[in-house]
Amino acid sequence: VTAKQARVVMGAVAIVAVLEWSASARAYRDRIDDADWAAAREAIPEGEAVAIAEAWLGPRARMEVPALAHVHNVARPDLQGVSRLHVLGLDREWSDELDRDLEGMPRPQPQSQQDIGPFTLTTYALPGKRVLADFTHAALRVRTDAACKGRDGTYRCTEGSVTAEIAEIDYRPRACLAFALADGVAGRVRHEAMPLGDELRGHVGFHDYNGRIRNDTPARVVLRIDDTIVARFLVSDEEGWRAFTIPTTPGTANVEVEVTVGVQATWGKNGIDATYPRRACLELRSLEAP
């Protein structure tokens, strides 16, 4: 190594070190204090659709800002039923998760922006279809071979249960109806006189990640309107939060979804394990264009 080479190398080392000192000054400190969270809480309207751009901030954000803890915001099915969305971000105004939730809609343009300490609160307008009815929060009739008992989202059947809950699907929380039934049993959930707009929109996915690794059985989904089959398809857990839409005529109708999973238990190195079965989870809403 010549003296010149040594100087160049040491210069490069010094430059990297200086860069790291500078990066350290930014990285190793809190950027958000209690006052910032209080200001965010004040600025975010209750009852409206709100999201946090940095998903990793979620736990603290839900603790500090009640609107962000609301189940409609934490476990939304998609952004199709949202007409106005506020996004609280630290370094971003949007996120990949929100992109996925657009499900084919173009990314909206910001309508307004507000700086709140280190945060930016950005408000977006979306096409926003109106949600007329939602299976997850409706009174349903649930049956397998026999009628299931229960209400308010908890239905007990001879072969298991169907429950409105928050499930983990593709590492995201989703509010949906979880089918915990015996293998091969068809669970039918029915909404009598469901108000219909111009489409039924729903999703099916599988809870949870352990089950998804160790069981690949697809779910069969059959959708009936006034007892006529309008859709029948298989859903695999590879599809994540699989969306489906059915065009409808405005009015009311009896809407029924039948979900069947051949095998619920999982398969690992110790053989079949029914302790933590994989569960199919369904959500369905009727939407009306604005």
Next chain:
Amino acid sequence: MKRSHWILAIVLGVLTVVLLSMGHRNVGYVRDEGIYFEASRSYASWVAQLVREPGQALRAEHRDRAFAINHEHPAFMKVAAGLSAKLLSRPTDDGQQGVIPLLPEGAAMRLPAQVLAGLGVVLLFVAAFRKGGLVPALLAAGFFILLPHVWFNAGLHAFDVPVAVAMLAVALAYRRALESRRWAIALGPLLGLAIAVKHNALFLGVLLAIHCYASLLLARRRGTKITGKQWLPLPLISMAILAPLVAFALWPWLWSAPIDRFAEYLAFHRQHSWYNMEFLGENYNQPPMPIGYAIVMAFATVPTVLLLLAAIGLVLGVRDDLRHGTHDGLLLALLGLFPIALISLPTTPIFGGTKHFITAYPFLALAAAHAWTTIWSRIDLGARARMLQPAALALCLGPSLVANVDAHPFGLSQYAPLVGGPRGAAELGFNRGFWGHAALPLLPALEGERVYLHDLADLARRQYVREGRWPRGAEPAPASRASAALLFHERHMTSDEVAVWNAMHTTAPRSVLSLDDVPLTSLYRAH
């Protein structure tokens, strides 16, 4: 080395032990420590029995009963921890206490690993000093111990930093063994000791043999005549014969059925279950792991300036070996890169994140010191060099030190500055701290609650109970019957988090433990 330099080395080692011992009282017990605590008590009781009633203790059924627990790891560190508790533990809830009750039982059990970390600092200082003087010595010691992930692991009752230090000691002994008959004979027992710490050292004999033969071949290529005796050198014979004997002698579990139990031990680690590891936003829990995992994680957790120095040192060292017939460059390259290469194999089970290639860092630290020595010797700054070197050293070690201080006691969740620290890592999608330990500040709020412990291991909880640190009246419960819940945040923990939401009827935590804004652990209460 002057006497004053030896004193400085020892002071740095002692300082390391003292700071680890005091600082790690604030580090919660990680999942693995729970079972190690149990095993340590069992093993130390057997040693006590061996002193009192050797005939009884040596009977196979007594021995096996004592060493059956946690027999997937060798016994040495657990025996040391158990004896440390017998010497230093304050009274526990079952009335046990040490001869000199100075420390909580868990802190006493962590002490042997902390002492080894201190020894690592001394060894690095001395090894680098002999090659380059004071500043490279400080660089090597600081490179290793100031890394947040090393510091975090160094204070635990675990085996990763101890085996890294043991491997360093063996490698340094090997260097001496190439020229000294005494060291050559001592090398085997030393390697046996390292193997008795953790299985990483099983590879070391092979790596040293590769180095030995590579050096011989290089020497022959340069025209040196290699005698038949040199092809079977004493250091290798010592390692081949004495290391297995010492490792066997230090692990009484093997005594009853050496071959079967050793085979079972190897099989356990070869087929170790895969843990969930988030890497660049993806959760991996089955093979293949991305081949870049270890390299990216090394970059993400070690300041780049140190990696740069290490890389320069390795290149210069290997070049010197090839050109001038020295030995250290190849040795450092082999031992510094092998752990990273091994973890990079797509079929190597990933179950511990960065700690599984911690064994590389002492050798990378020595490589960095070699780079430092070489470059400063050529830079020709005259007397100014004496002034500039300490400042440059501070410049290079500063990012590690700042990161370490910032992260304590959650060092496992710390990331390098160029990655953006914890916030940058969360944004990129890296693990948060998978060991269920970041909970101590939340414990007082659990008084009187039925608690869903989530990833806080029950054996770790029992250790808190033994030491009187567990909140009064708090009892573990499944999420469905709990009044409060802990939740350790990781990507794959989303399913546990939604289970807590469903059970507690809320999505809003009552309290969130964060590092630089990044949530590590949440406390939920039922609505």
